Amino acid sequence: MNQTTNLKKLSDYVAEFLANVGIRHVFIISGGASIHLLHSLARRTDIQPICPHHEQAAAMSADGYARATGGLGCAIGTSGPGATNLITGIAGAWFDSVPVIFITGQVATYRMRGDTGVRQMGFQETDILSMVASITKYSAQIRKTEDVAFELEKAAHIAVTGRPGPVLLDIPDDLQRQMIEPDSLRHFAPAPAPTAVNARLDFDIDKVLELARDAERPVVVLGWGIRLANADHLARDVMLSLGFPVLTSWGAKDIIEEANPLLVGTFGTHGVRAGNFAIQNADLIIAVGARLSTHETGTPMKSWARGAKVVVVDIDAAELGKFEKFGKPLTMAIQADARVFLCRLKDRLSTWRRPALNEWRARIADWRARYPAVRLAPPTRNVDPYAFMTALANAMSHNENVFVDTGASVAWLMQAFPTKLGQRLFHDFNNTAMGWALPAAIGGCLALGARPVTCISGDGSLMMNLQELATLQRHNLPVRLFIINNQGYGMVQQTQEQWLGGEYVGTSYEGGLGFPNFVALAESFGLPTMSIETKDQVPEKLRAAYRASGPVVIDVKVPRTERVTPQARFGYPIEDADPLLPREEFFSNMLVQPEPKSREPLV
Numbered sequence: 001m002n003q004t005t006n007l008k009k010l011s012d013y014v015a016e017f018l019a020n021v022g023i024r025h026v027f028i029i030s031g032g033a034s035i036h037l038l039h040s041l042a043r044r045t046d047i048q049p050i051c052p053h054h055e056q057a058a059a060m061s062a063d064g065y066a067r068a069t070g071g072l073g074c075a076i077g078t079s080g081p082g083a084t085n086l087i088t089g090i091a092g093a094w095f096d097s098v099p100v101i102f103i104t105g106q107v108a109t110y111r112m113r114g115d116t117g118v119r120q121m122g123f124q125e126t127d128i129l130s131m132v133a134s135i136t137k138y139s140a141q142i143r144k145t146e147d148v149a150f151e152l153e154k155a156a157h158i159a160v161t162g163r164p165g166p167v168l169l170d171i172p173d174d175l176q177r178q179m180i181e182p183d184s185l186r187h188f189a190p191a192p193a194p195t196a197v198n199a200r201l202d203f204d205i206d207k208v209l210e211l212a213r214d215a216e217r218p219v220v221v222l223g224w225g226i227r228l229a230n231a232d233h234l235a236r237d238v239m240l241s242l243g244f245p246v247l248t249s250w251g252a253k254d255i256i257e258e259a260n261p262l263l264v265g266t267f268g269t270h271g272v273r274a275g276n277f278a279i280q281n282a283d284l285i286i287a288v289g290a291r292l293s294t295h296e297t298g299t300p301m302k303s304w305a306r307g308a309k310v311v312v313v314d315i316d317a318a319e320l321g322k323f324e325k326f327g328k329p330l331t332m333a334i335q336a337d338a339r340v341f342l343c344r345l346k347d348r349l350s351t352w353r354r355p356a357l358n359e360w361r362a363r364i365a366d367w368r369a370r371y372p373a374v375r376l377a378p379p380t381r382n383v384d385p386y387a388f389m390t391a392l393a394n395a396m397s398h399n400e401n402v403f404v405d406t407g408a409s410v411a412w413l414m415q416a417f418p419t420k421l422g423q424r425l426f427h428d429f430n431n432t433a434m435g436w437a438l439p440a441a442i443g444g445c446l447a448l449g450a451r452p453v454t455c456i457s458g459d460g461s462l463m464m465n466l467q468e469l470a471t472l473q474r475h476n477l478p479v480r481l482f483i484i485n486n487q488g489y490g491m492v493q494q495t496q497e498q499w500l501g502g503e504y505v506g507t508s509y510e511g512g513l514g515f516p517n518f519v520a521l522a523e524s525f526g527l528p529t530m531s532i533e534t535k536d537q538v539p540e541k542l543r544a545a546y547r548a549s550g551p552v553v554i555d556v557k558v559p560r561t562e563r564v565t566p567q568a569r570f571g572y573p574i575e576d577a578d579p580l581l582p583r584e585e586f587f588s589n590m591l592v593q594p595e596p597k598s599r600e601p602l603v
């Protein structure tokens with residue numbers, strides 16, 4: 001073979017690389033600086049370009065795609081606005097440690113501003129690298145064609161190793177068009193993985209078991225890190241052997257099924273009362289793969305787990321280091337991958353005898369019974385969002401994938417959705433960008449081979465990526481999109497009630513927000529629709545929605561006055577959530593000293 005026959009266009013090389021790392025769908029929007037990549041992708045049979053209507057949605061679809069498979073996702077935008085539009089989606093992948101390769105087109109090298117000091121030279125030239133430096137694990141511009149293999153390999157490696165996360169490569173237009181000699185490219189050789197992951201780990205596990213033996217009120221906290229380490233089965237196994245009550249962060253709610261006798265529930269500012277009473281009265285907390293943000297601990301952090309020895313296992317040293325800085329020093333900080341930790345712990349548990357903990361278990365059972373997430377239905381015809389989340393769980397398949405947006409919907413779901421083993425709950429947990437769920441559900445659905453998925457979005461959130469109804473229709477994807485329609489930003493209205501006298505500025509129609517007729521809107525996109533207006537309609541309409549084989553948009557009317565309860569108000573410890581319980585009842589639930597705030601008269 002002579003040299004010329006071996007030449008390959010650089011953009012074809014990029015497309016081939018993406019296919020070789022297992023990516024089957026790339027979310028891409030065309031533009032002067034991305035068009036060669038788009039055409040190279042379109043020529044392949046093993047990878048399909050999907051074209052959303054906003055780069056933000058492209059980024060979120062790639063994120064949902066990666067979450068659903070546990071592998072890499074990819075989104076591509078053109079230079080300038082195409083690149084900057086990706087940013088919110090990149091941030092979501094960064095904060096939740098999701099491995100996505102982002103590629104941006106860039107102006108040709110000979111049009112770059114270089115060190116001239118001007119803002120822009122080439123048309124749509126933008127320095128995207130500096131903008132995403134703080135929300136990517138690695139970002140680089142390919143400046144020479146010889147570097148393309150090296151940079152792609154390096155970026156993909158970094159995205160998936162250690163604590164995963166997004167990476168971005170910026171590829172100038174003139175390089176994309178060039179013919180390259182693949183055999184002559186330089187390659188990336190990752191440093192060999194360290195063999196002794198943590199020499200102290202066995203020693204640390206012995207100490208954890210010593211603490212466990214002495215504990216009277218222990219709990220385990222599981223987090224999203226368990227998923228990232230692909231250790232959900234292992235975690236359930238280990239929990240069974242250990243026998244401690246289990247709490248989950250939102251990211252791990254789907255790891256322990258509702259029927260599991262060890263499950264207490266979620267905790268934190270939007271957690272359930274049983275979960276918060278358990279964690280705030282525990283004397284030992286072992287947290288694995290949960291970074292414990294202020295959403296989980298409340299503020300100040302020292303108001304969290306006041307009576308407990310706290311052991312945290314995290315792959316990221318910075319996450320372990322933060323506790324001391326926020327006034328909550330840990331009893332033990334163990335830097336380890338969740339899977340490695342659980343594997344070693346499992347070995348040690350062969351001689352472990354599950355403690356009875358009868359009194360502690362009885363207390364937790366009592367909290368769960370007295371404070372159920374779904375309250376008695378009020379005597380109205382309206383849809384109760386809590387009861388709706390339970391009905392939804394029962395209507396969907398045992399292995400449904402659910403993508404939920406921010407606002408009250410996610411809080412209602414996390415409090416009241418009784419997860420079955422095999423069901424998955426996806427959310428933009430830490431960036432919580434409005435508009436994430438629909439594009440993420442599209443990405444997830446494609447990743448799972450066009451398997452039906454559920455998408456739940458508030459009316460306000462959907463408005464931020466509404467244009468993706470067209471993508472749904474174009475690919476006829478079986479996404480059941482439930483719009484939890486309360487004609488406003490319910491979640492923010494609740495905050496306005498707590499702090500700003502209940503004036504709904506910018507959060508209701510009267511406060512300046514306009515909303516469409518969602519049924520008419522979805523129909524204009526050519527999508528089948530349904531609407532649920534009263535609670536009597538729920539069972540039948542849900543059955544119909546889950547019988548549909550293609551996309552369906554269901555407008556669920558929920559009263560504007562529905563709120564997230566319980567919810568800890570800023571300044572209160574998480575166990576003392578709104579609506580505040582009568583003090584006598586509250587104190588009877590506390591084994592640990594209540595905070596001074598909780599002793600003040602009720603407001």
Ligand SMILES: Cc1ncc(C[n+]2csc(CCOP(=O)(O)OP(=O)(O)O)c2C)c(N)n1
Nearest residue numbers: 407408409434458459460461488489490491
């Ligand atoms: C991009 C973005 N902007 C603003 C916010 C702040 N925010 C959080 S929830 C919310 C309201 C969401 O409204 P909707 O989707 O209708 O949900 P609801 O609370 O009404 O159930 C807002 C404005 C956000 N999370 N993301």
Ligand SMILES: [Mg+2]
Nearest residue numbers: 458459460488
């Ligand atoms: Mg709303």
